[in-house]
Amino acid sequence: MKLYFIAGEASGDLHGKNLLRALKNQAKSLETRGVGGDGMQAEGMSLIRHIRETNFMGWISVLQNLGKIRRLFRDVKADILAFKPDAVVLIDYPGFNLRMAEFLKKNGIKVIYYISPQVWAWKKGRVKKIKAFVDRMLVILPFEKEFYAREGVEVDFVGHPLLDEIAQREFDDVQFRRELSLDERPVVALLPGSREMEIKLKLPVMVEAAKAFPNLNFVVGAAPTVSGEFYGEILGNSPLKMVRNRTYDLLHLADFAFVTSGTATLETALFGVPEVVCYAGNWLSVQLARRLIQVRFISLVNLIMDRLVVKELIQKDLTPQNLIAELTSMQEDADYLAKMKTDFSELRHKLGESGASKRAAEKILEEVGLSK
Numbered sequence: 001m002k003l004y005f006i007a008g009e010a011s012g013d014l015h016g017k018n019l020l021r022a023l024k025n026q027a028k029s030l031e032t033r034g035v036g037g038d039g040m041q042a043e044g045m046s047l048i049r050h051i052r053e054t055n056f057m058g059w060i061s062v063l064q065n066l067g068k069i070r071r072l073f074r075d076v077k078a079d080i081l082a083f084k085p086d087a088v089v090l091i092d093y094p095g096f097n098l099r100m101a102e103f104l105k106k107n108g109i110k111v112i113y114y115i116s117p118q119v120w121a122w123k124k125g126r127v128k129k130i131k132a133f134v135d136r137m138l139v140i141l142p143f144e145k146e147f148y149a150r151e152g153v154e155v156d157f158v159g160h161p162l163l164d165e166i167a168q169r170e171f172d173d174v175q176f177r178r179e180l181s182l183d184e185r186p187v188v189a190l191l192p193g194s195r196e197m198e199i200k201l202k203l204p205v206m207v208e209a210a211k212a213f214p215n216l217n218f219v220v221g222a223a224p225t226v227s228g229e230f231y232g233e234i235l236g237n238s239p240l241k242m243v244r245n246r247t248y249d250l251l252h253l254a255d256f257a258f259v260t261s262g263t264a265t266l267e268t269a270l271f272g273v274p275e276v277v278c279y280a281g282n283w284l285s286v287q288l289a290r291r292l293i294q295v296r297f298i299s300l301v302n303l304i305m306d307r308l309v310v311k312e313l314i315q316k317d318l319t320p321q322n323l324i325a326e327l328t329s330m331q332e333d334a335d336y337l338a339k340m341k342t343d344f345s346e347l348r349h350k351l352g353e354s355g356a357s358k359r360a361a362e363k364i365l366e367e368v369g370l371s372k
Helices: 010-026 038-042 058-064 066-083 094-106 126-133 142-150 162-167 173-179 196-210 228-235 247-253 263-270 283-292 300-305 320-332 334-350 356-367
Strands: 002-007 031-036 046-050 087-091 111-114 136-139 187-191 217-222 241-244 256-260 275-279 311-314
Touching: 002 010, 002 066, 002 094, 010 031, 010 038, 010 087, 010 162, 010 356, 031 038, 031 066, 038 046, 046 066, 066 094, 087 094, 087 356, 094 111, 094 126, 111 356, 136 142, 136 356, 142 300, 162 263, 162 356, 173 247, 187 196, 187 247, 187 263, 196 217, 196 228, 196 256, 196 275, 196 320, 217 228, 217 247, 228 241, 247 263, 256 263, 256 320, 263 275, 263 300, 263 334, 275 300, 275 320, 300 334, 311 320, 320 334
Parallel strands: 002 031, 002 087, 031 046, 087 111, 111 136, 187 217, 187 256, 217 241, 256 275, 275 311
Antiparallel strands: none
């Protein structure tokens, strides 16, 4: 069996890695090729492009790299036609992958989409493209199945792969604390995002709030794609620690967290860490978002639970004073803390059982007409 994968971002590579591993466990022979990162390559996939070359985030970045994106699209199309796969598996990355789905459909190539674009939040018109060009959609959030059903699209809910990713990790809090030279004070994880723009807007606010808590350790989870010098300019002489490529180790150790909106809010909740969700963007991005986004919340935790579970500090509300107030509440209000942790347990239940990658692999094999 020959499968082609397109995962253009780090999260797609993470989930693609686990999906490839599950496919290899179920398929007698498997040849894979495509766009991904170190994780998918480690599972035996031949890379035509690495995610370092494809991770264009935000309107400005896309506009600045239109030439690169066009060349990438052209090269991937040609590579797929030469490879002649049984199916192409698209992983999230909707701006690129939905255009690719249309090309694939017109060329008679089976299209499987794993991890739906957030059409329930914005760009609902993309549902028509999914209905027209995708042969099978595998979703990972429970409310997505209901959303697509209302739109007349049948999808498969396979569960969330983060459950498996976290479960397979091993942690040594004592060793990790020693590596960071942390004393026994409680730990607050600071996760300000993965792009320089968002880090520049959020991290200084977090650092300022940290000054009010000499009784706590604060540790910044640094993005692997952002230089240490960039963080150094923001942190200055601050006593805050910083760690790179160890986010899960940090969350396993942490007692509280300040987290940028996105998948990190869900990861933090799955580790059972009380959190405050932070969002700040440039003026143009915020104005566009307010006109386009169709949901009440920005964090996946609140979206999945369909109610306010974790506090969201957005734009002008993201201030040191508000962060101080929320962290103080989490430290001192036992009822508030207990309610959040109970909600996290319910959230985990809503995401379904572990084994998302295995179930996704089964659906893919079923779609291409092969069994284990």
